[in-house]
Amino acid sequence: MSDAHLDPTLLIEIYSRLVASYGLQEWWPSQTGTPFEVIVGAILTQGTSWRSVERSITNIIAADAMSPTAIQQMPRADLIDLIRPSGYYNAKAAKLQAFTTFLFAQHGGDLASLFALPVTEMRHQLLGVWGIGPETADDIILYAACQPIFVVDSYTQRILTRLGIVAPAITHHALQERFASLPADVPLFSEYHALLDEHGSRTCRPTPRCAACPLLDLPCQYGQQRMLSAEC
Ligand code: SF4
Structure with a gap:
């Protein structure tokens, strides 16, 4: 596997924790008509x-x-x-x-x-x-179109940067490439993107709620540092 790809075991672990915390999001197209x-x-x-x-x-x-x-x-x-x-x-x-x-x-x-x-x-x-x-x-x-492409956005970039697994200045294309280690599966990609947006809007916000985060002990570099600072 290319160094440009993230460890699929880690990606599935993140996905599983987000599903356990937020439940399946079941975004489009199931909620929309056409x-x-x-x-x-x-x-x-x-x-x-x-x-x-x-x-x-x-x-x-x-x-x-x-x-x-x-x-x-x-x-x-x-x-x-x-x-x-x-x-x-x-x-x-x-x-x-x-x-x-x-x-x-x-x-x-x-x-x-x-x-x-x-x-x-x-x-x-x-x-x-x-x-x-x-x-x-x-x-x-x-x-x-229901074709497998991993959708990345500002939430994706913020979360993965804080976890310490991509560089802060990563480009849109390079960030998308990081997910190429996952199986090209439309339901998986649909849910994963929705879950990252849910996590970014509810927990890993601009001021994150790390104490309540299901990814804190992965470990998340940013979150661990924030928790240590809070203890001082
Ligand atoms: S521990 Fe904090 S910074 Fe890390 S992913 Fe969770 S909310 Fe974001």
Whole structure:
């Protein structure tokens, strides 16, 4: 195995502890209706909470507009009104229509055509769409196309950095590569990403709650130092 990969036994141990602490998260796609809805959610969740995204998705469904055709044909002002709860609504409306423009131009409006591409080509095409960065592209590939790609984000970076198993300045791509030692399994990748986000938002917060952390005795370097400091 490459030195760029993390020890799979350690990764599974982290995963098991997070499941034991937080339970299975069962994120998308089980909680959502369609792959297109997942894509809309992946774009709308940029820079905001999922709770506000849900309100926008509810608005779009109520307007009978949760389809590539409806989003593409909708006047921009109407789309902005529907997604206002998600914030950055001008930019996000433009991003949604940039995606549907791409989908019709490259795939005849057919998500199945996009999803039939090899993962590397699908990711390359998605990254060519204005407003879709690496995290959103990976969300779409994993949760909408149901293809195995490990989604990393700022939570992933914070947790693994504090554990002492990646360098603080690691790039998005290098961090993603660290997980290549895991079996390429969609349910595992879906749960692992969701659990890391749950851990990052509830426990390994900017000011972490190390005393209550299931990873403290792995050991976590940062957490152990904080606990020692607290005892002095
Ligand atoms: S012990 Fe503290 S710093 Fe380490 S993972 Fe847990 S919450 Fe984060």
